[in-house]
Amino acid sequence: MPDHLCTPGWWSGAVGYELYVRSFADGNADGLGDLIGAREHLEHLAWLGVDAVWLTPFYPSPGRDAGYDISDHCAVDPALGTLEDFDRLLARARELGLRVLIDIVPNHTSSEHPWFRSALEGPDSPHRDYYVWREPKDGGAPPNNWVANFGGPAWTRDPAGRQHYLHLFLPEQPDLNWELPAVDAEFRRILRFWRDRGVDGFRIDVAHMLRKDPTLRDNPPARRTTREPGTVEAWDRFEHVHDLDQDGVLDIYRGWRTAVPDALLLGEVYLLDPVRTTRYVQDGDGLDLTFWFGPMVADWSAASLRRALREPDALASGRIAWVAGNHDGARPASRLGGGPRGRRRSLCLFTLLALLPGMAFLYQGDELGLQDGVVEPADARDPIAVHGREPAAGRDGARTPIPWRTGHGWGFTTAPRPWLPYGQHTERDTVAWQREHPDSWLHRHRRLLEVRRQLRRDGAHGVPQWLAGHEDLVAYRRDDVLVAANLGSEPATVPPAYSAWQVRFSSLGRDAGSHDGVVAIDEALVLERGRGRGGTSSAGTFEADVVSRAGQ
Numbered sequence: 169m170p171d172h173l174c175t176p177g178w179w180s181g182a183v184g185y186e187l188y189v190r191s192f193a194d195g196n197a198d199g200l201g202d203l204i205g206a207r208e209h210l211e212h213l214a215w216l217g218v219d220a221v222w223l224t225p226f227y228p229s230p231g232r233d234a235g236y237d238i239s240d241h242c243a244v245d246p247a248l249g250t251l252e253d254f255d256r257l258l259a260r261a262r263e264l265g266l267r268v269l270i271d272i273v274p275n276h277t278s279s280e281h282p283w284f285r286s287a288l289e290g291p292d293s294p295h296r297d298y299y300v301w302r303e304p305k306d307g308g309a310p311p312n313n314w315v316a317n318f319g320g321p322a323w324t325r326d327p328a329g330r331q332h333y334l335h336l337f338l339p340e341q342p343d344l345n346w347e348l349p350a351v352d353a354e355f356r357r358i359l360r361f362w363r364d365r366g367v368d369g370f371r372i373d374v375a376h377m378l379r380k381d382p383t384l385r386d387n388p389p390a391r392r393t394t395r396e397p398g399t400v401e402a403w404d405r406f407e408h409v410h411d412l413d414q415d416g417v418l419d420i421y422r423g424w425r426t427a428v429p430d431a432l433l434l435g436e437v438y439l440l441d442p443v444r445t446t447r448y449v450q451d452g453d454g455l456d457l458t459f460w461f462g463p464m465v466a467d468w469s470a471a472s473l474r475r476a477l478r479e480p481d482a483l484a485s486g487r488i489a490w491v492a493g494n495h496d497g498a499r500p501a502s503r504l505g506g507g508p509r510g511r512r513r514s515l516c517l518f519t520l521l522a523l524l525p526g527m528a529f530l531y532q533g534d535e536l537g538l539q540d541g542v543v544e545p546a547d548a549r550d551p552i553a554v555h556g557r558e559p560a561a562g563r564d565g566a567r568t569p570i571p572w573r574t575g576h577g578w579g580f581t582t583a584p585r586p587w588l589p590y591g592q593h594t595e596r597d598t599v600a601w602q603r604e605h606p607d608s609w610l611h612r613h614r615r616l617l618e619v620r621r622q623l624r625r626d627g628a629h630g631v632p633q634w635l636a637g638h639e640d641l642v643a644y645r646r647d648d649v650l651v652a653a654n655l656g657s658e659p660a661t662v663p664p665a666y667s668a669w670q671v672r673f674s675s676l677g678r679d680a681g682s683h684d685g686v687v688a689i690d691e692a693l694v695l696e697r698g699r700g701r702g703g704t705s706s707a708g709t710f711e712a713d714v715v716s717r718a719g720q
């Protein structure tokens with residue numbers, strides 16, 4: 169195994185890859201991606217140069233929310249494989265030097281989970297209190313005004329009784345009651361089950377939601393008007409002050425540390441507020457890392473992006489898992505303008521993220537510069553499109569199958585039909601074509617990861633210092649490395665102190681070596697101070713160019 173995987177805190181500076189199992193590769197010819205297909209294609213990740221793979225849920229599930237509705241936490245969905253397939257995948261990952269993270273979904277279960285079925289038997293069921301039950305208001309209205317992420321009220325009446333149960337997602341995803349120690353004990357057992365099988369860590373689904381206001385107060389109306397990806401419009405009409413991000417959530421993760429002491433705990437803390445988000449990692453005894461979704465919603469402007477990067481880094485440097493895209497939002501290549509421009513910007517953005525302290529995650533297909541696939545409403549699978557009736561906000565476009573090569577099934581499946589349409593790809597989108605072409609998006613991503621690895625070995629570990637006074641450039645320096653991205657509509661130049669530095673990477677594929685100080689439109693450059701050459705900058709010049717984090 170490569171040495172950088174052996175030390176504690178292996179994730180510091182590592183690159184992760186989100187493998188969306190259902191759409192990665194189908195190994196049993198039923199049109200749905202699975203664990204066999206994932207294992208057979210893991211080499212792609214090793215070749216690309218990532219350090220860790222995050223597998224999205226593969227557990228038994230009725231599939232109402234693409235597997236985020238789990239009916240058995242310690243098994244594999246028969247449509248996706250078996251536990252033996254999981255073990256084989258893990259063994260293959262080890263051979264390739266890849267760490268493996270799995271999704272853990274503690275906020276809710278499927279309504280088909282034996283705990284919920286038992287809870288439905290009535291107030292005397294031993295599992296009744298595993299979920300959140302309340303009496304309706306007079307007249308039978310739901311207990312409070314909370315709404316579900318996917319539309320409709322967050323409460324559904326027990327079909328056989330008077331009480332309502334809480335679900336912040338679908339009615340088929342009842343929320344667990346995290347006030348109950350037995351629920352915590354169940355999850356520690358689940359974590360240990362997978363840790364004993366050999367996983368390296370856990371991506372904790374909606375990690376900020378587990379605890380709720382004990383008195384279940386109404387949420388006030390929203391003060392902002394922005395839409396969040398991955399939710400319906402009704403969700404954004406409220407300030408979510410009582411249904412999520414409550415005190416006490418961190419205590420849960422502190423306890424989990426003792427259950428799985430050296431597993432990585434990575435939270436999906438979807439708060440879009442750097443102060444609130446970084447609370448989950450600041451103490452050093454809560455989560456190890458938190459995802460930060462600012463870059464997925466930032467405008468394409470230097471000011472907006474700088475804000476999305478600087479503050480979380482300043483608050484919790486090294487503890488952020490940076491993402492430009494995932495299975496819950498539009499692909500960056502589509503979101504940032506579509507076509508060649510969208511692809512250029514997507515890699516420009518990822519370059520900025522990839523050299524920051526912490527971990528950076530690539531979402532499958534983004535390394536190919538894929539655009540969102542077109543999914544007609546009749547083919548939609550995402551509950552936002554189906555249940556919430558908001559096809560435009562649906563997340564299926566980012567979840568269409570990976571095109572491995574041309575021909576029937578795009579190398580994804582040999583079945584007559586895939587579970588989601590392919591989208592609209594050309595040969596140039598395929599892994600096969602891009603691997604043959606050194607100037608492809610795939611090769612450029614690979615080069616970037618290679619440079620990142622080398623710089624990490626060479627000790628570019630310093631805290632980022634951000635370049636000031638350049639309107640369209642977002643740039644930071646870490647020791648002898650400068651990362652500079654041009655978000656303007658004119659070519660920009662780096663300050664003279666850096667013009668003799670060597671180009672280690674250009675997101676536009678410009679030759680490495682010396683440069684003229686120019687950063688092209690939508691380009692990101694990684695520059696390194698020349699060793700033993702003229703390219704040095706005195707500390708004085710550096711200080712004048714750069715604002716320190718303290719002075720921001």
Ligand code: GLC
Nearest residue numbers: 233236273337373374495496
């Ligand atoms: C997370 C997942 C998303 C899922 C939701 C409910 O946000 O990323 O796909 O729908 O949680 O589990």
